[in-house]
Amino acid sequence: MNALKTSNPGALEELAERFGAQLSTAEAVRRNHATVEGFHPDLPPDAVLMARSTDEVSDAVRICARHGLPIIPYGAGSSVEGHVLAPQGGLTIDLSEMNAILAINAPDLDARVQAGVTRKQLNTALRDQGLFFPVDPGADATIGGMVSTRASGTTTVRYGGMRANVMGLTVVLPSGEVITTGGRARKSSAGYDLTGLFTGAEGTLGVITEIQVRLHGIPEEVASAVCTFETLEGAVNTVIDAVQYGLPMARMEVLDALQMKAVNAYSHTDYPEQPTLFLEFHGTPAGVKEQAEIFGELASGHGGGDFQWSTAQEDRDRLWDARHKAYFAALALAPGKVALTTDVCVPVSRLAECILETRADIDASGLTGPILGHVGDGNFHAILLVDPSDADESARVKAAADRLIERALSVGGTCTGEHGVGLGKKKHLLAEQGAAVAVMAAVKRAMDPQNLMNPGKIF
Template sequence: MSLAEMQAPIHRDEAAIAAVVEGLRATYGDRLSTSQAVREQHGHTTTWLKTQAPDAVVFAQSTEEVSDIVKRCAARKVPVIAFGAGSSLEGHVNAPGGGVCIDLSQMNAILEVNAEDLDCKVQAGVTRKQLNTDLRDSGLFFPIDPGADATIGGMTATRASGTNAVRYGTMKDAVLGLTVVTATGAVIHTGGRARKSSAGYDLTRLFVGSEGTLGIVTEITLKLFGQPEAISGGMCSFPSIKAACDAVIMTIQCGLPVARIELLDPLQVRACNIYSKLTLPEEPTLFLEFHGSESGVREQAETFGGIAEEFGGSEFRWATKAEDRTALWQARHDAYWASFTLRPGAKGVATDVCVPISRLADCVAETQRDLDENKLLATIVGHVGDGNFHVLVLVDEEDAGEVERAEAFVGRLNGRAIDFGGTCTGEHGIGQGKMKYMVKEHGPALDVMRAVKQALDPDRILNPGKILPEA
């Protein structure tokens, strides 16, 4: 399946779309936009997939409004796509059949914080940075950190992960309950504030990661954590990718409670040095962070230093000053943008895979050989504590041969990860870009997913053309 086939247009009913848009305009006035700039911004994607804009964008302000919009779309079988911050990477918010985009960014209220129970309830448009700023004085924090300042609703929809996942888990671990608008416009509530339940099907986990194809998440109840007494962070370089990965494996096997452990390949380190004005050795490098008591983080850092030395690593330079750690982790979060300094004007083809940690070194090494053999310039970074790594291929879109080689490389990378017992995506999600790998990864189980989609959205109006390839 080519990129063009993945983005094949979905049947449009022009009269139905026009009628729905005009009806919504009468109700929502200035909060409905049909301007080209706004529509394209809500169909944009930060990867190489072509933008496919919706016919209209409505800025909803409540669950009741989302329900109303969906009911109107359902009545005429018009596609409806939820939009958070637009930071997803696989064409998740594209509108291949046009329709109505519901922008949830104005639904940004923190509804309740229950400090004693370590949980909170937020609207879908709340961003992770907004939430943590609000929680600062409570002594609590929300640890899921995908890098971008994504909305909590979007993070729930894509089952987001990030740098803290090795210790705190992913969105599937953090979400306790949801308010969801279904394909008929009905409002349902799943889960709750209890930390465990045996009552029926786990509908919460069904919607987490469904990318808006089964329902639109409008409110989320989240698990929170106490802010650690002390945090230490630092970096260590290694003679090879294998040595760095082996140090990670040993760290995890020893039970060291590392909060973050990130791998940068030499090319990515070079990019970070240029972009963030650092002077790190251009070698395979691990960034780490430990959370705990003052004595605990010191002991953890010293233990890791011994592990690094065993695998030929440099001296582990660590610091507890917030400003020093912030500079280091800001450079890591800016890695995507930093990569473009290596080839100005290039288009970035971003992809991620996840494998069992024991296969990580082999998978990364084979990936680097693949890139070299096909003369592709790419950086590699990874949340290697859980076997997840990202590749950003820098491509000249005007060079058809290079584009073809890059697309073929992405296919081999995803196949390789699945063959190693992993997955075609650890945290980016499927969207449009990863659909072609779903058959290889899931086999007959894909038919069960199709059955769920058919049961919950028989007219296929919710974010059509995503996740599930046609049978």
């Protein structure tokens, strides 16, 4: 371990004695664990521990508790609201080496994994059994991180987000004690829902080390499609019609004209640079064909153009690869700038007005900000590009983001559909939840009286 001046040398000495080379205070390692996508500044920890087991996490947490050293859980570092930053210093516990798939129970459609397993790794292991884990936030995030932020993504409209796909957890509490929650039963009325409590707690109540997840059978037929529209309003209204019709869509993603321009430039595609829906249908061959035909009819009533769909694996991979790279494509619109990425979610019936008002607001503010989103469940993003050294542009971006959230809250929506609160949305959580935030804070104080678990996040 490299020498480091810290306000808590005793904690680092005891951690070094216990963990040896697994603990690092090297500046490069600390900085690497303090860099996130987006608008937040780097805030490095005092040290980084590469944990390999629940017992090691427990030992580390006990040492930190004795010395009052903050603890920051870390997975893939793909969060955008500063969850893995260390505003008060402390120990980052990196769980990425805890990446074992512990059990796959194919007949019961469930699996148990360590927190550092990524969604792609899990799906690779499941493929030859005809199963898959559906939650797809875009980034190849760790399952533990996805639980902590209550992530969702492109397939949520059909399969639900993490809340619907987590059955149980192993958690190291702020004292170092290890508990398990939930189990393999498909339902239970036994006591408080502690699995739900830790899902979305953003690492502020404990360190999640293992997860029991629900699995799904790979559909017999999968078809992806692209449909362009004359207007953004037409695209969004088609989504609303499809939801109200009850079409069992697997994915419904909207990309506005600016985002399509970015996608073409970055992914070397040649889609029309118009408002566009990326779609996916799951089911039997006959069912998929019927779904696609009905959706095409709905789209034509709202100015939808040619409805092109394919069941070929290479076509589907190309389509969703372009969608998953949309964030980086947006950044490439203004090299050197960073992004403030919003993730509001609203009732689907209010989706069109919120997206259209947001598009008009961004344009009137003179900002560059493409819009895209998982519109099947009312969730959309504006990727607002900004030069942090430009005070005027920074102020305009923050104001536009605030107005977007206020707009979502005014129609019964939420300030964060999937990214979480982290450092960036604490004031908006208070505006959304009111007195309920005090109840959350009381739970935090009761479980973590020293405020060691990911301090500064949510509250």
